[in-house]
Amino acid sequence: MSVHGSRWADPAPLEISRPRLPWWTLLPGWIKVVVAPVAAVWVVCWLVFQLARVAVRYPLTIAVAVLVGWLQAQSGWWMVAFTLLAVVVVLGLWRWRHAPSFGRFVAPQPRTEFRRFSVYACQWRTVMRLSDLVKSSRGKEYRPALGRVRSEGWRDRVRVRMVKGQAPEQWELHASGLAHAFKARSCRVRVLKPGRLELDLVHSDPLVHPVAVPDLVEDAAAVDLKRVTVGRTEVGKPWRLRLLGTHVLAVGVSGAGKGSLLWSIVWALAPLIRSGKVRLAGIDPKGGMELGQAPEVFSKVVFDNGPDAVVLLEEIAATVKERATRYRGRLRAWTPETGDPFILLVVDELADVIAYQADKGLRERASRAVQTITSQGRAPGVCVLGLLQDPRKEVVSFRHLFSTRIAMRLDEKPQVDMVLGDGVRERGATAHEISEQTPGVAWAKEEGRREPFRARAFHVTDTDLDELVTFVTGVPVHRAEVLNFPGQRMEGGAAA
Numbered sequence: 069m070s071v072h073g074s075r076w077a078d079p080a081p082l083e084i085s086r087p088r089l090p091w092w093t094l095l096p097g098w099i100k101v102v103v104a105p106v107a108a109v110w111v112v113c114w115l116v117f118q119l120a121r122v123a124v125r126y127p128l129t130i131a132v133a134v135l136v137g138w139l140q141a142q143s144g145w146w147m148v149a150f151t152l153l154a155v156v157v158v159l160g161l162w163r164w165r166h167a168p169s170f171g172r173f174v175a176p177q178p179r180t181e182f183r184r185f186s187v188y189a190c191q192w193r194t195v196m197r198l199s200d201l202v203k204s205s206r207g208k209e210y211r212p213a214l215g216r217v218r219s220e221g222w223r224d225r226v227r228v229r230m231v232k233g234q235a236p237e238q239w240e241l242h243a244s245g246l247a248h249a250f251k252a253r254s255c256r257v258r259v260l261k262p263g264r265l266e267l268d269l270v271h272s273d274p275l276v277h278p279v280a281v282p283d284l285v286e287d288a289a290a291v292d293l294k295r296v297t298v299g300r301t302e303v304g305k306p307w308r309l310r311l312l313g314t315h316v317l318a319v320g321v322s323g324a325g326k327g328s329l330l331w332s333i334v335w336a337l338a339p340l341i342r343s344g345k346v347r348l349a350g351i352d353p354k355g356g357m358e359l360g361q362a363p364e365v366f367s368k369v370v371f372d373n374g375p376d377a378v379v380l381l382e383e384i385a386a387t388v389k390e391r392a393t394r395y396r397g398r399l400r401a402w403t404p405e406t407g408d409p410f411i412l413l414v415v416d417e418l419a420d421v422i423a424y425q426a427d428k429g430l431r432e433r434a435s436r437a438v439q440t441i442t443s444q445g446r447a448p449g450v451c452v453l454g455l456l457q458d459p460r461k462e463v464v465s466f467r468h469l470f471s472t473r474i475a476m477r478l479d480e481k482p483q484v485d486m487v488l489g490d491g492v493r494e495r496g497a498t499a500h501e502i503s504e505q506t507p508g509v510a511w512a513k514e515e516g517r518r519e520p521f522r523a524r525a526f527h528v529t530d531t532d533l534d535e536l537v538t539f540v541t542g543v544p545v546h547r548a549e550v551l552n553f554p555g556q557r558m559e560g561g562a563a564a
């Protein structure tokens with residue numbers, strides 16, 4: 069630019085950036101006048117929507133606030149204080165006199181609202197950022213939305229709307245970090261529907277206490293082979309195991325409680341065993357340490373992994389083939405109406421029978437028979453319950469034929485994947501973290517269900533087993549009385 073004929077240079081150029089005004093301020097005045105009422109309505113709707121959201125998320129807090137305000141306006145603060153005191157006394161009495169119903173009906177809502185606000189709402193943005201679960205595009209940050217929160221005491225269920233382009237697997241990778249961030253013991257990720265997740269932030273174990281067996285059922289018709297109750301799940305529901313049309317593989321280290329699962333199943337089947345509608349066959353290579361506790365309930369039982377065990381397996385394999393031939397063209401699958409009993413084959417320490425057997429010929433015959441039963445036995449009404457300590461592939465190369473897999477306490481992470489399948493551990497099935505103090509606790513994965521679940525088998529004691537035998541055979545069990553050794557004196561409860 070030229071001033072008075074010379075080239076002018078600005079001696080002190082403005083170094084701040086030019087302020088950028090919102091685009092709408094540049095609109096012509098008449099457009100602003102026209103649009104203003106629409107914008108006002110929009111703002112009011114937005115405010116109402118936000119208020120409604122707060123009311124939906126904190127209904128109790130809002131109700132109490134409104135009530136306090138109304139009482140104060142009507143009768144003053146004395147009335148407010150008196151009413152609050154009365155409510156606290158009534159609730160205290162309720163909790164004192166009947167804690168279970170208090171825990172069920174009163175506690176969850178205040179706990180949910182408190183935890184939602186203090187734990188999740190306040191920290192959500194920070195935790196999402198620090199966990200790398202936010203995304204940015206063109207300078208805009210996209211953050212997963214915190215949805216419904218339900219606090220159940222032992223766990224918080226937190227719903228999440230994922231950012232577009234995110235996969236549940238990303239959340240599974242960050243599960244441990246999320247658990248630590250929200251001060252939980254563990255975090256499990258469940259897919260609810262496309263784009264929606266539910267996080268289980270677990271604070272304590274609801275399965276710490278053993279679950280006693282229920283009363284034996286008298287009525288055989290009440291037992292459904294598709295839903296046999298063998299324990300309790302961590303959400304307090306009965307653990308129902310399918311036996312008809314499936315095979316069950318339960319794996320756990322020594323002392324994990326495989327025995328309790330086995331006896332819980334037999335306990336549930338007792339009326340059907342008594343009426344002959346279910347036949348139990350058993351192989352216990354440990355010389356009867358497990359099945360020898362109640363051999364009377366089995367129609368056939370072998371206490372080693374030798375020729376007798378192999379013959380029993382081959383007999384059952386032959387039954388499978390014979391039934392399949394007989395049902396062909398007539399029936400798709402076994403029903404009680406066929407008149408054939410449902411067969412449950414229990415193999416304790418399956419590996420001893422099909423992998424650790426020293427005699428190669430017997431080992432191969434056993435493997436062949438077990439494969440025949442597991443691959444063809446579902447429809448003809450034969451179920452294998454295999455119990456195992458070592459889940460390596462070379463031990464049971466046909467694990468995939470067991471459509472219900474149960475991982476009890478295991479030593480290492482890879483074992484969990486071997487038992488439950490790839491990806492199930494990432495969804496929360498941490499069987500390698502089951503405590504030694506809680507035998508009978510297991511993670512189960514059923515065919516057709518994406519999510520695994522955690523449960524505890526009933527604790528079947530020796531007395532229960534006596535009751536079971538008496539129930540099935542009709543003959544009371546008399547255990548030998550344990551007498552002191554001659555010449556021994558008992559002092560303070562210990563043998564002298």
Ligand SMILES: Nc1ncnc2c1ncn2[C@@H]1O[C@H](COP(=O)(O)OP(=O)(O)OP(=O)(O)O)[C@@H](O)[C@H]1O
Pocket residue numbers: 278279320321322323324325326327328329358457507508509524525526527528
């Ligand atoms: N569901 C349960 N609830 C409480 N205690 C249990 C339960 N199951 C097993 N136990 C206890 O844990 C101990 C080990 O159980 P169990 O013998 O069934 O384990 P296991 O896995 O069969 O071991 P192994 O492979 O050595 O036979 C027993 O003392 C038993 O009383």
